[in-house]
Structures are given as C-alpha cells and as structure tokens.
Amino acid sequence: MTALEHVVSVRLLQKHYGPLRALGGVSLDVERATVFGLLGQNGAGKTTLIKILLGMLAPTSGSAHVLGRPVGSCEARREVGYLPEDHRLPEYHTGPSLLDVYGGLQGLARRERRQRAAELLDLLGLAGRDRLRIRGYSKGMKQRLGLAQALLHRPSVLFLDEPTDGVDPVGRKQIRDLLLTERARGVTIFINSHLLGEVEQLCDHVAILKKGHVALVGTVPEVVGDKSTWLVGFAGPPPSDHRWQSGRLIPSGTADLWRLTLDSADGIDRFLDEARGRGLLLRHLERERGTLEEIYLQLADAGGPSS
C-alpha cells in the first residue's frame, strides 16, 4: 500500500529533544475507517507522535503523512480533529460560543458552524445549556464539549487523547457509540488511552509504543494472540497426573476447573482423544483468551518503565 491509500502513514519517524530520543524511528500505517489505538506508558512517545501527526511538532527525521499530505501542511491540518488530554477550554466561553470561535478558525462559514455546533451539542447531550459558561461545566461536560470541537469540521481523521476521561459509564457508552458511528461514516479514529478495556472494545488495530519504538502492532486479535490454553472441567473424579502427552494440566484456581496448556496450538484434538482414552468425561471446555491488559503489562514488565 502507498501512503495515499493509508489515512495515516508514518515512516522511520524520529524526534529528539537534545539527548533525549522521544521517538526512535516509528513506522505505522492506519487504514481508512478504522479505530486505531495507541498504547504505551507515560513517556513512551505517544503524545509526541500525535503532536507530530497534527503538525504541532516538527520531526527530527523521517516522514509522516495524513491522507497523503505531509503532516503540518494546511490541508492535512484541515482534515484532522483533535481532543488533547487534560485540555483546558477557555472558561469565559459558553459551549456554542466556543464552537463558533473554533469553527471560524477552522474556516467554516457562520451558518455552517452554527448549524454544526447545534447538531453536535444535541448529539453529545449538551443541548439546552447554551447560556452556561464553561466554568460551570462538570468534567464530563467539558469532555463532551472537547469532543464536539474535535468533530466540528467533520474531519477525516480524529486524534483523541483519553476521550472518555472523566465521563460517567452512560456517557462513555454514548461516546463509544458516537465514535463507532463516525467510523461507519468513514472517519478514521486514532485513540490514545489508558483504559485498555475500552481500547479493546473500540479499536480495530492497536500499536504499543515503548521507549519511542513500536513494540507491537496489529489487529486486536493479532496482538492479544490466540493462546493455547483451555479451561477444562471433568464429570468424574479428576485425573491423577498432570503431565499429559498433549500438554500440561494444572488446577486453575476455580473449583473443579483445570487449566490445560497445550504443547501445540492445534493439540486440542489430541487432548480429547487422550481424555477419552483414559475414560474421562468432560463437562466444561472453554478456550482462554488473552487480554490487551496482559499483553500490555507483559511488555511493560520486560525492561521496566519506559520513561
């Protein structure tokens, strides 16, 4: 695929702050209409990467394109929406007045930005608070308004830093639904989050950054991986020995369930044959899946903190 076919395309991107290498040669591709999760510990280079993609920082070397345009170019910036982490919206504004200002800076005509602002405030549950100054907003309301400003100009790519931060569970669900609707409309969404469960729920692809390098990238199932462990429950008395020809069986910690670790990923048939051969009856067989959190923590453990 060329850079044009990818919405975001990053090649060997480096960013040095003096002796500090915030990014040490990152390459990434993000496909259109997908949700891409960027994970990593604090200081891993996530924010630096996002700021380069938004054209706020100039890379030391390497290239980055958004929709085939070099990042930082006016056209690239026109196509992106951004919700920064810990954003501080100017408190003297009301929701509509803030969206009006940002819409103007984005180049939207007055009528268009008014219409779009009303639509988004309604969609995000902020309608009817037109006269309330932002200093009177709750954290969740500020987060929704932050999301509204990112969506204001109908960008093709959204960069969201902790989009559901401070939002209650109902609100989070609303935001997730909204993002999925945007994805369905063809919008590519780049999410930077520490809520791994949420990333797993939302994202099609994830990349884990570590010390300025991409440690892992792929679809969520690819990253999480198909583990060759199963939970097994027997109808009769449990087996006496733990070492089987097809794998190893150990108590799982849950009553009457055993964790089976197969020697090969396709060894489940051999295990079933072996169980039948031993005259054991199964009442439970369930494949265990890894979670993003496990993978993330494994990566974090290997080599300690990345900052």
Place this chain on the structure above:
Amino acid sequence: MNEPTDSRMRESSCRPGPLRSFAAILSDAWLAFRDARILWLLLAAIVVLFAVALSARVEPHTGGRRYLDLAARALSADMTGIDLSKDSLADVAGRLDGSLSMITVAAPVPDTAADGPGTTWNATLSRNVVPVVGSLATADEIASRFGRIPDGRLWTVREIRETTTGLAAAVGNQTWELTVDPGPDLRILWPHRFTLFGDSLELTRPEGAPLGLEVFILQKLLSNGIGGTILLLVSVVVTAAFVPTMIRKGTVELLLVRPLPRWQLIAFTYVAAWLFVAALLGLLILATWLATGLLTAIWSPGIILALPSLLLFFALMLSVSVFTGVVTRSAVAAMLVTVAYWAVLFVVGLMHMQVVASRIREETAGRPRPVSVADALRPRPQSTRSEQTAAPRTPFHTTTVAHVVEAIYAVLPHSEDLDTMVDRQLMRDFAVGGRLRQLMESPDFTWARGMGFTLAHTAAFLVAACVIFSRRDP
C-alpha cells in the same frame, strides 16, 4: 520537512482566510475582555469621575474693566507675532512704541448689561506719546491693535471715533471713543469660578482662573491625565491575561491544530485587544469633550489629539505585555513587566523633562519668566523666587545624571513626546501660558519622534513575540 512547491501553493488556498480567522479571534478576545470584572469596576470608577465633573459649575467673575485696561496697556507695544510662551517680556520691551495708553471711562452697552465675557463696552481711550520717541497713532491702527495680547484677541473694535483736540495732539495726547465687542479669545481668558457639587466646593482662588486654564485642567484630569491612566492601567491588567491564557498547555493545542499560521494567533489577539481598548479610549475622549463642552460651552477639538497619543502608548504597552506573555506564559509576569516598563518610561520621561527644563532655564537666564494671563490675574505680584534664589550651582542638564538620563531616553520609546504634544496643543487652544507652556513648546518634543520611536518599539516587541511563538514547540 521540505515539501514540493506545489504543496505550498495549495496551502495558501486551504487556509481559513485571515478575515475569518480574525473575526473568530476578535470574538474570542471580546468574551475574554467582557469576562474581566475589574474592567467593569473601573469603568464604573470613570463614570463616577465624569459624574463629579458634571456636577461642576463654571461662573464668570466680573472683570470687563480690567480686561479693557489690559488691552490699553498692551497698546504700548506691537505684540504681533509675540508668543509669551517662548518670548519673554524682555522681547516685548524691545517693541515698545513710546506711548502709554489707558482707559479713562468705560460702561457696558446697554448700561444695564451685566459685566461678563459676552458684554460689549463703550470706552474712552487716552494715549500719551512720549516726545521724540513715539509718534501719533491713527484710528485704524488703534482699531487693529486694541485687544491683541500675546495670548489671543481680547477685544475687537466695532466703532472708533477720534476726539483728540488740536491742542492735545500738539502735546502728544490723543483720545478716542470706542465701542468694543468681546474678541474670540476673551472668554477663555476671562476669570471664572470653578466649583464642584453645585456650589459647595470651590476649587479656584477667590479671583478665579481663566476659563481656558480650567478647561485644560479638566480635560487633562479626565482624559490624558487621570482618566486615561486608570483606563490604560486596567486595560494592561485585563489584556495581560489574553496571551498566557491562550497559549497555556491544554488550550494552545486546540488552536495550533487549526489550519492557520501560528503568528496569526498572536498578531490577531494583539489587534483585537488593542481595538477594544481603542474603543474605550475613544469613548473616554468623546465623553471628556462632551463633558467640558457641556460645562463651559467650549467645544475646542484639541483633546482629540489625546486619542492617537493614548492609542500609541497602549499599543506599546500591549506589545510588551504580549511579548512577556509569550516568553513566560504567565499573566502575572506579563502584567508586572508591563507596569514596570511603564514606570521606567514614566520616570525617565520625567527626568528628561527636567533636563529640558534646565536647559531652557539656562538659555533664558536673566530674562523675566514668561507671564500668562493667569499670572496677571493674581492680585499679588508674581513671585520671582526661583530667579532670585538660583544659586550659581551646576545646572541639572550638565550633570552626569542628566547625561545618563538622556542616553537612556534616547533608546527608549519617546512616549513622553506624545503626551507633551497633546499638552502643547491644549495649552495653545486654551491660551495657557507660563513656564510650563514654555517647557511644552520646547522643540525637544515632536510628534514625529514620539510616534516613530513608539511604533518602532511596538513593532519590535510584537514581531519578536510572533517569531518566538511560531518557532517554539508547544
């Protein structure tokens, strides 16, 4: 990253357009401006200041005879082209025509008319020519010169009839019957009482002060003096927060992501803030003009000059504030640095004024100090204390301190020049004379230098702020 030229060309058409960006920043800055409570508090203070000013009463004293006498005495010298702010009485002495004139009889027309600045008078003028030195005057000469004093024209002669007898003429004694109307400058030179809160607080001496001087002081208090200073100070405080609030972490990202050049964020915010303050200053000047006009019926437009002076000065203060805001990202630092800079300008300006005054004192040493009509009105003989006690010590302008002050002043924006130019114009308009006027008229002060230096410093601070902001990583 180096991108092909065509991408740069496309960029220009993709930007939101400076007008739309400016409108957005203007709207943002307006809300920030409106949000500042201190602004409304001090606008209220200025309204109170005006209410107090409008409670004033300005009433003319009687004085027709005195002003007729003054005009008669002034006939002794040809005062054409004399400016007492620059020329001293010594210069007038050189123009004496060898005669002495006085009013012998004077009565208002009609007899019942009040003695005020609008009254017409019938008078008898007597002129004695010093033998050999002087010569007889014609009625036309008297008609054209009567009432002309260096500060303006007190009277205009409507009718003149010579009543000199042949014998009297032979010994150099001429008489005329005159009917004189108030001249264009009589009213502003006429002594008036000035009281506040109706009649309860009298601010003038018992003999009153020339109306022009009162208007001058009033306009200075309301506009380029106290009122303007309060407004500028509040504006500095309010606008100091604009840039630091805009470029603080968490807010600046929301702006940097928009497709407009970074320098526009700073430059447009600067212009927006300046425009609001310009509107307030415009209102202040207009209100001052209206207030003094309503009180005194003097609608002289000189005070309008205070507007460019104050606007330029605020442009400079705002550029310092924006520059400090960009560098430090702190509203408090921006405010303190700006006020400190202002204080430095003020002190250096004041000391520079002392240097100029000292130089003028030396140049005019031994000559009588300039006299204004206000001085002439005082019943006591004017003090010559400063001349008498002037010990033969080193004049200030030749001291090391003065040289240092002059060196600093030379590189600072000459905002003092702007203020002085406004005062000079107001003093001319309102015939305010005396030593202060002499200082104000000094050629050391010019509009060109005041504007040029102030604008150059303003541009330097603003460009530096834009460049630093554009190049710095957020």
